[in-house]
Amino acid sequence: MRQFLIDAFARAPFMGNPAAVVEPFDAWPSDDFMSRLAMENNQAETAYMLKTSEANVFGLRWFTPAVEVNLCGHATLAAAHALFTELGLDAEVVYFDTLHAGRLSVRRADGELEMDFPAYPVQAIASLPEIEAVIGQTAVATFGGPMLILQLASEAAVRNLKFNPAEIGYPQTCTLFDAAHVVVTAFADEGSPYEVISRFFGPGFGIAEDPTTGSMHCALMPLYACLTGKTVIEFHQAYPRRGGDLRCELVGDRVKLRGQAITTQKTEVLIRPV
Numbered sequence: 001m002r003q004f005l006i007d008a009f010a011r012a013p014f015m016g017n018p019a020a021v022v023e024p025f026d027a028w029p030s031d032d033f034m035s036r037l038a039m040e041n042n043q044a045e046t047a048y049m050l051k052t053s054e055a056n057v058f059g060l061r062w063f064t065p066a067v068e069v070n071l072c073g074h075a076t077l078a079a080a081h082a083l084f085t086e087l088g089l090d091a092e093v094v095y096f097d098t099l100h101a102g103r104l105s106v107r108r109a110d111g112e113l114e115m116d117f118p119a120y121p122v123q124a125i126a127s128l129p130e131i132e133a134v135i136g137q138t139a140v141a142t143f144g145g146p147m148l149i150l151q152l153a154s155e156a157a158v159r160n161l162k163f164n165p166a167e168i169g170y171p172q173t174c175t176l177f178d179a180a181h182v183v184v185t186a187f188a189d190e191g192s193p194y195e196v197i198s199r200f201f202g203p204g205f206g207i208a209e210d211p212t213t214g215s216m217h218c219a220l221m222p223l224y225a226c227l228t229g230k231t232v233i234e235f236h237q238a239y240p241r242r243g244g245d246l247r248c249e250l251v252g253d254r255v256k257l258r259g260q261a262i263t264t265q266k267t268e269v270l271i272r273p274v
Contacts, residue, residue, distance in 0.1 A: 001273070004082045005043070005265035008074035009212040009237075009244035013262050016244040017044060017212035019078035022269065023087060024049040024058055029273035031068070037269065038063035044210050045075035049083075052097070056089065060096035060104070064207060070100035073115060073214010073257060074244075080106035080113055081261035114258040119250060120146045120219040135161045135184065145219050147181030155189045155197050159238050163201050163209065183216055194236040194245065196224055212237045212244025214257050221248040221255045 002023045010016025020041040028050055038046035042065055050059030060079060062072035076096060083089040093107040105116045122145035131150070132138050137157050139150040152158055161184060185198040198220060200213040210216075217235055224233055231251070237244045249256040 001269040002086075003041075003267045003269050004078075004086055004263055005267070006078035006081050007262045007264055008077040008081070009214070009246055009259035010262050011245060011260060013264050015242050016259070016261070017074040017210065017239075017242070018264070019043055019072075019075040020046040021075070021078050021082040022046065022048050023082070024051045025273065026051055028059070028061075033273050034061065034063050035068070037271070039065045041065075044207055045069070045072045047072070047075040047079045049079055049096075054095075056091040056093065057095045057097065058083070060098050064202075071098070071117070071215045071218075073117065073217065074212050076104060076106065076115055077113055077214065077257075077259060077261055080115075081263070084108065084113075085261075086263060086266070109258060112258050112260050114256055115214065117214065117218050117255050117257060119222045119253050119255045120215075122149060122219050122223050131182070135163055137161050137184070140186075143219075143223060147183050147216065147219055149183045149185060149219065149223065152184055152186045155186055155192070155238075158184050158186045158197050158199055161199075163199075181216070183220070185220060188236065192236075194234040195228075195230075196220065196233060196235045197238050198235065199238055209239060211239035211242045212246070214246070217246055217248050217257055218255045221250050225250045 004021045007016045007018050020043045034048055045062045048061045062069050062075050080094050083094055093105055096104045107114050122143040125142050125144040127142050137152050140153050141151045143149040182201040188194050188197045200210045200216045232249045235246045247258040
């Protein structure tokens with residue numbers, strides 16, 4: 001099998017978020033095989049695709065080195081890039097049927113790729129001093145939903161914080177957020193080429209910090225649309241030494257995420273799938 005390492009949401013090599021993408025299977029291998037290959041790849045996500053009877057429709061699943069996840073933005077972008085650029089898919093749009101997120105689409109858009117994902121609603125919740133103490137920052141506002149979101153006072157506060165998930169004791173009584181995902185975010189400095197800056201930590205999924213996270217922006221875009229009144233926003237995810245850029249648009253209950261992708265490695269998997 002061929003496999004590709006692709007930097008997603010990247011303007012240049014070694015930026016954005018790398019994902020491993022395996023060429024499409026005729027039939028799904030075992031979950032154990034996919035989990036072990038993802039562990040071997042040791043990337044935030046390994047994307048697996050399944051051929052269907054339609055040329056531009058594929059099954060899609062995502063595995064971290066530890067677990068299978070319900071939705072992954074950067075690995076979806078990487079999978080589409082692999083099909084369009086490395087495997088010669090002749091289509092303007094590719095569709096992915098997923099187990100938990102329904103049908104997703106990725107289309108070519110002015111030299112970039114644009115994904116169509118579900119929007120995740122969030123709601124304001126009480127501050128969480130035990131988490132603020134760990135990150136060394138007091139949140140301007142705290143939001144719960146599919147992830148915990150702490151809005152900080154400045155871009156510098158987001159860039160400079162230190163996060164040690166081992167030190168956090170998550171509140172056991174709070175059901176308004178998934179504490180396996182922790183997001184810190186702020187409005188960007190005046191004059192920046194982007195409007196919002198963020199970072200993403202996934203201690204519940206074996207990810208200390210994710211370089212660029214598409215699914216996170218499915219929650220951040222509705223949030224900042226409410227805060228700003230804008231339906232199109234430029235985001236930057238400030239992972240140290242990498243960083244990723246996304247243009248997001250809120251359209252009803254969907255979020256369109258646009259970015260670029262770059263193939264950095266092509267390899268051959270020598271282990272037969274089972």
